[in-house]
Structure formats: structure tokens, C-alpha cells
Amino acid sequence: MPTTVITGAASGIGAATRAVLEAAGHTVIGIDLAHAEIEADLSFPEGRARALGAVQACCGARLDGLVLCAGLGPQTEPVSKVASVNYFGALSILDGLLPALRRGQDAAAVVISSVAASHLAWDQNPLATAFEAGDEAKVQALVAAAGPKSGQLAYASSKNALTVAVRRRVVEWGKAGVRLNSVAPGAVETPLLQAGLDDPRYGPAIRDFVAPLGRRAQPQEIAAVIAFLMSAQASYVHGAQFYVDGGIDAMTRPTRF
Numbered sequence: 001m002p003t004t005v006i007t008g009a010a011s012g013i014g015a016a017t018r019a020v021l022e023a024a025g026h027t028v029i030g031i032d033l034a035h036a037e038i039e040a041d042l043s044f045p046e047g048r049a050r051a052l053g054a055v056q057a058c059c060g061a062r063l064d065g066l067v068l069c070a071g072l073g074p075q076t077e078p079v080s081k082v083a084s085v086n087y088f089g090a091l092s093i094l095d096g097l098l099p100a101l102r103r104g105q106d107a108a109a110v111v112i113s114s115v116a117a118s119h120l121a122w123d124q125n126p127l128a129t130a131f132e133a134g135d136e137a138k139v140q141a142l143v144a145a146a147g148p149k150s151g152q153l154a155y156a157s158s159k160n161a162l163t164v165a166v167r168r169r170v171v172e173w174g175k176a177g178v179r180l181n182s183v184a185p186g187a188v189e190t191p192l193l194q195a196g197l198d199d200p201r202y203g204p205a206i207r208d209f210v211a212p213l214g215r216r217a218q219p220q221e222i223a224a225v226i227a228f229l230m231s232a233q234a235s236y237v238h239g240a241q242f243y244v245d246g247g248i249d250a251m252t253r254p255t256r257f
């Protein structure tokens, strides 16, 4: 029976992923701020270290799966938390659990990015260098200096950098025998999206951004793709980003892929 860690397991896409993986026979260890096996705050280094220590204690240094869902939307206050959770929190858990995944059976990991990752090209991401240097303080300073657009910048740039980070790891993780992919959802009906819709700064733009399929996704529709990527059926899928966005990326960037 595979043992899989899911961050952000208490809500939205993480909770839906938990349900589908448990139905497929996984033992799930959830990490979240509350209502999870491991309660930890991934927005700061001590919380990340505590989460990693608790996973080691639970799974005995051997893990078969990892799904990183914990994340915050652009409307979050304080805005500094957005990049801290979406990028630094995610990567510390990803890298911290590679040794345990290496010992797992047909191990795989999926990182939840966003269709917003492609709103910024990497060479136009003003935070790219600071993200790749792992310089959290510099990222926060650049976000703070962005003024009223800081939430949008923090969200899009952290998801852009997260997708790049997954792709940069493809050789190391391939050699380790652990498949690593990302999923880029469009608008999914979760508390995170609702908070964005309720925010006068972001609500109108989210409402106007309608996918070609003409509706938003349910969290289960993202979880189904994550479950596929975690399964043996995806045994040759590595280093890919799956857009599960109702066609938004193809509509906005038909010639770039």
C-alpha cells in the first residue's frame, strides 16, 4: 500500500486528491495548518522543518508519493506569505522528501502550479533571480515594492518559478527514480478562488476570465489528473506540466507550448 504525503490536504484540491488517492489504496499523511495528520505552517522555515521531521517520524524515511497543494491566492494578507508558501514552502518539502521518495516503490511527486505560471515568461519574471538564489528576503522586498499589484506579482511569479523549479529537477529526480510533474489548474471552485472572487481588486478579472469550456472546474477534476500522474499508468510521464484549465492556456498562448 503506497504512502503519500499531501500538503494542503484539508481543503480544495488537496482534500479532493486525498479522497481519490485513499480510494485508490494510498495511506495519506496530510500536512496543513489544521485538520491534518501533521499541522505545520509552511510559510516560515521552522514550520517547514517541523513538517519534514514529522513526516520522517510517520513514514520511517520511506515514502512512495508526494503531492504539493498547499498554496495561497493573490488576495492574501500579508502578501509576503504568498511566495513563502507557494514557492519556498513547496520546494523545501519537495527537496526535503526526495531522500525518502528515493527509497519508495515506483515513487512519484506532483506539484500544483497554476495557469498563472505562464502569465509571466521566465525571462520577464522580475523575481526569477531571487527565486533561483533561494533568497526569500529579496523576493519579499521585490514583492513589497510592487505596490497595489504586489499580490498578482507574488502569485504569478511564484507559480512561474515553481514550474521552472520542477523542470530544473528533471535529471536529478529521473536518476533518483522518482517521477516529478506539475499540474497547472485554471479556475477551480475552492475557498482560495472564492476569496479572490470576493476581493474587489481581483474579483472582476477572475469573473471575466472565462475558459473555452465555459465554466470553472470542480476540485475533483484536478484531483483526477493528479491521481493519474501518481499512478503506474503514467510510468513514462516525467517533467511535464499538465494544464487542467478548460482551454485557457491554449486560448491565450496558441503558439507557445
Ligand SMILES: NC(=O)c1ccc[n+]([C@@H]2O[C@H](COP(=O)([O-])OP(=O)(O)OC[C@H]3O[C@@H](n4cnc5c(N)ncnc54)[C@H](O)[C@@H]3O)[C@@H](O)[C@H]2O)c1
Pocket (backbone or CB within 6 Å): 007, 008, 009, 010, 011, 012, 013, 014, 031, 032, 033, 034, 040, 041, 042, 043, 068, 069, 070, 071, 072, 073, 085, 112, 113, 114, 115, 184, 185, 186, 187, 188, 189, 190, 191, 192, 193
Ligand atoms: N482554486 C483555483 O482556482 C486554483 C487555480 C490554480 C492553482 N491553484 C493552486 O492549487 C493549490 C490548492 O489550492 P485550492 O484552490 O485547493 O485552495 P484551498 O484554499 O482550498 O486549499 C489550500 C490549502 O493550503 C493550506 N495552506 C495555506 N497556507 C498554508 C501554510 N502556510 N502552511 C500549510 N498549509 C497551508 C490551506 O490551509 C488550505 O487547506 C494552490 O497551490 C493554488 O495556488 C488553485
